[in-house]
Amino acid sequence: MALTGIEIFKLLPKTNCGECGVPTCLAFAMSLATGKTELTKCPHVSEEAKSKLSEAAAPPILPVTIGVGDKALKVGGDTVMFRHEKRFENPPGLAILISDKMADSEVDARLKKVKDLTYERVGLTLSANMVALKAETGDAAKFAALAGKVKASSDANIILMSDKTDVLAAGLKACADRKPLLYAATKDNADAVAALAKESGCAIAAKAAGIEELAALTGKLTAAGLKNIVIDSGARAVRKALEDQIIIRSAALNKKFRPLGYPTIVFPCEMTDNPMKEALIAAMFIAKYAGIIVLSDFHGESLFPLLVARLNIYTDPQRPLATKQGIYEINNPNENSPLMVTSNFSLTYFIVSGEIENSKVPSYLYVKDTEGLSVMTSWAAGKFSADIIGPAILKSGITDKIKHHKLIIPGYIAAESGGLEEEMPGWEILIGPRDAANLTPYLKAWKA
């Protein structure tokens, strides 16, 4: 059972030093009990207390890692029912199904899709780096060969799927060092699959026919010493599967019911034969709590919207997407190219840089860190004013790149031009258009 705030408080140093970010140990204990902070934020907690608090400090849905290295997938770790309460922690993995019944050419084509369907958006790379290998032939050697091939030719994280323990073991042997997810332990094979997971250090999926059976099964797995567990309630009808997602999340968060406090795996690929409907079901599970979503195939036209939906839902609602501060070179600028400045709200940056790119005019764009706020908002908040922009540009190194001293500012902050001339002696401040859509004619008329 999780500890209460008062029980946690008794184990804290009670010095109220405030180093954890809240003024008192009691406030910290209450935040810890509700999963709103992490124990590591208190640097003074004793080792003895740490071990006692480990259960209370663990998020109500335990994080699970599948794979190794930089590309490993971490799922779970969530602490809230609704995104606006804090944020959703780890975006779900999107996996493509590959069967050992498929021809080599089809397997290759699917692995190529995993590699190629990668998108750049707001400065981030979006991709679905996961494959679910399904043993359908029952042939252990064939499944091992598939796992070996995927391991050799792809860096995707792997799910091994078989209801036969010997087939699962053969697949695992071929790619154990990639730490695949073993799918799945059931009430009939739990001991044998748990032994595989324990020996290999891999995460294990628990699959049951309903939530009660699932809770009993995870209890058995944890009693065997396993913590890296992903759960599947077994529902394949859309409505039932959605209900189960909500019940599982609510039981783990609101009732602190540990046996269901694990990330889930769902199978839209087993819920419909219609690819568009499958994408819609997957979108629903991105919003409603899946840890891993297995798709029958990847299609650019549906995968891209799913990746964007995932990005949007898993960004922190309290922190806008921001672009890194710095000088951005667009269309191969030279020493006579215009210099513009804008805020680092990602959308602003991508609209402005996109318009500059379309104009084909070689240009420099200086992006100022405004904590992710747009031009107007950051200006109104005093984060995009002359005394902030001027020194930042002078320190940016842009004067090594251009020989003129002209700066184009967004039309919305025209009022800062006088202040900027004071902050940047010898510079000419030009008022650019208010709307990025008017940048092309403005830039085409540019003369250094």
Ligand code: SF4
């Ligand atoms: S850092 Fe630790 S000791 Fe200091 S106030 Fe926070 S909980 Fe208390």
